[in-house]
Structures are given as structure tokens and as C-alpha cells.
Amino acid sequence: MSKVQKLVIIGSGPAGWTAALYAARANLDPLLLEGVPQQTGGYVLPGGQLMLTTDVENYPGYPEGVLGPQMMQDFKKQALRFDTRVEDRDVVECEFQQRPFVLKTVNAGGEKGTSRAHAVIVATGATANWLGLESEQRLARSGGGVSACAVCDGALPIFRDKRVVVIGGGDSAMEEASYLAKFASKVFIVHRRDELRASKIMQERVLGNPKCEVIWNTVITDVLGNDHITGVRFQDVNSGQERDFACGGLFLAIGHTPATKFLQGCGLDLDDGGYVKLTAPPQMFTSIEGVFAAGDVADAVYRQAVTAAGMGCQAALDAERWLAGQSIE
Numbered sequence: 001m002s003k004v005q006k007l008v009i010i011g012s013g014p015a016g017w018t019a020a021l022y023a024a025r026a027n028l029d030p031l032l033l034e035g036v037p038q039q040t041g042g043y044v045l046p047g048g049q050l051m052l053t054t055d056v057e058n059y060p061g062y063p064e065g066v067l068g069p070q071m072m073q074d075f076k077k078q079a080l081r082f083d084t085r086v087e088d089r090d091v092v093e094c095e096f097q098q099r100p101f102v103l104k105t106v107n108a109g110g111e112k113g114t115s116r117a118h119a120v121i122v123a124t125g126a127t128a129n130w131l132g133l134e135s136e137q138r139l140a141r142s143g144g145g146v147s148a149c150a151v152c153d154g155a156l157p158i159f160r161d162k163r164v165v166v167i168g169g170g171d172s173a174m175e176e177a178s179y180l181a182k183f184a185s186k187v188f189i190v191h192r193r194d195e196l197r198a199s200k201i202m203q204e205r206v207l208g209n210p211k212c213e214v215i216w217n218t219v220i221t222d223v224l225g226n227d228h229i230t231g232v233r234f235q236d237v238n239s240g241q242e243r244d245f246a247c248g249g250l251f252l253a254i255g256h257t258p259a260t261k262f263l264q265g266c267g268l269d270l271d272d273g274g275y276v277k278l279t280a281p282p283q284m285f286t287s288i289e290g291v292f293a294a295g296d297v298a299d300a301v302y303r304q305a306v307t308a309a310g311m312g313c314q315a316a317l318d319a320e321r322w323l324a325g326q327s328i329e
Helices: 014-025 048-052 068-081 134-141 171-180 200-207 305-325
Strands: 004-010 031-033 085-087 089-095 101-107 112-122 126-128 163-167 186-190 212-215 218-224 231-236 242-246 249-252 256-258 291-293
Touching: 004 014, 004 101, 004 305, 014 031, 014 048, 014 068, 014 112, 014 305, 031 089, 031 112, 048 068, 048 126, 068 085, 089 112, 112 305, 134 218, 134 249, 163 171, 171 186, 171 200, 171 249, 186 218, 200 212, 291 305
Parallel strands: 004 031, 004 112, 031 085, 112 291, 163 186, 163 249, 186 212
Antiparallel strands: 089 101, 101 112, 126 256, 218 231, 231 242
């Protein structure tokens, strides 16, 4: 039977690596399950969403900016410096009704395994919802002007004084549009219906901004451009007619999906959106004693690398104190 770990951290984004750093320095000998490139377990690839981000300019300590993958390598390197143990396995099922907890895993080759732990930190993040277009994904991966986070990318030089398009009709889309209006020459909000879902106050803020304009009853069927976006292809949902529209940026604001599929049936409370519920904020406690959550998997509001890292710190400190209270050394 496998050794019982004091602490297992699931996920390898900013929250997971920060939790590992703090836990390792507290002599908890943490095991971090990094995930595998193939999404066999249903959560995001190792390194999280930042692995799909080019320039990160809003994380403290990088005055010249940094590539997302490089930043995650830096996080990992620092955690390894304090002897964090890392395994490239996905967690596909959790058994939290028994103690120690049991985590069922699989590696990139499909080989199954098991980890047992006294405490667990869930830090598997969330993924932005995309349209699913090949051109969209290609330009998002290459930093070609397609993004799912205006706060992360909107102030970059490639978007300044350009016409940009935002897809969505909820509060998040209105927030993205308002933020982008500070930098772009014009912001066009594309919505598939003839009315917005956003709250009245958010609608008024955008509709009252002369730099924002809503394009109703429209969907996007293609993103144009090779190395960088040059436009999008609109389709009218009523007539089916298509037209090309020139723009210098595209921002998706159609929601996020937390990586919690592997938690189904384990007894951990999730909210209606699938995010892990925190039961005693600002602490990172969940509905199951000994299970903690950190980062975007438990945060539907901020979704920033710096807030995820902060939550990872909190979760590690909470786990350390809880383990001490259980006399687990």
C-alpha cells in the first residue's frame, strides 16, 4: 500500500506552485500532481492557462513582462528548490469520504495509480470558454490578438488604438468592454441575441460609452489573419448572411469552466457554476475537513495569476495549521 502523504496538491498553475512553495518551506514534504499534457483527467494542462499566454505584464516582480510559460517555469523552479516532489499525473477521481483521502490518478501513458493523503489542496484552475474555431485557437496560442482576459492583455501595445471585438452579453462582457475602452479606439460587443443578459447598471455603463457599440443578433464564424488577427467573420443569426469585419483584437467573454469534473461524486460542495465552495472565507476551507481549494477553481470573480498565487499561499498556511491541529507530523 502506498505511503500516506501529509499533503497532496492537485494542479500546477500559480495557486498550486505557490501552495507547494509555502508547504515545502513549512516542512510538510508536499507532493504536487502536475497533470499531463493530454487532458486524461479533465483539468487544464500543466502550468494552467498561463501556458497559453504570451506577454504577462501585470504580475509583480517582472518589470519588463514575461512569457506565461516562462513564469510558470520560474514558479516551478522555486518550489523545487525547497524539495517539492512533483509527479506528472492527473487525478481522475477523489475519495474524500474515507481517511486518509484516496486520489486515483493516471499518467500520460494511461497507467493508473493511487495517492493517499491526510490533506489535499485542489488548485486545478478553470478554462475560458472558446468558440472552438481553429483560427481562434491558433491566434490565441501565438499571441496573435485573440484573448480571453481583457485585464490580462487589453493594455498591451498590440491592442492600443485599435478596433477590438468582445463576444458576450453578460456582466463579464460588459466589464471587459469597459476596460478595453480605455485603450482601444472602438469596442464592438457582439451578442447573439437582441438583448443583453448583463445587469442594468453594467449595461448602462457600456451603452452610455461613446467608444462602445453593440452588434446584435450576430455570431462569429471565423477569425481572419495569419500571424495576427485582421478581422472576424460575422453571421446574422436571423438571415444567415455573413460579412467580414476588420478589427485588431478579439476578446472572448462567454464564461469559464472550472476544472472540477474529477470531483464529481466525492462529496465536495460545488456552486451552481461548478466552482469549489469556500466555507469560511478568507480561509481556504471547503465543505470537507482537510480539503482546501485555491486559485481559479474556487474564484469566479478575479481570475488573475496574482490572486491565485495569494490563495495558494493561504491554502498552504491553512493546511499547515490544520495538520498541526490533527497532530500529523
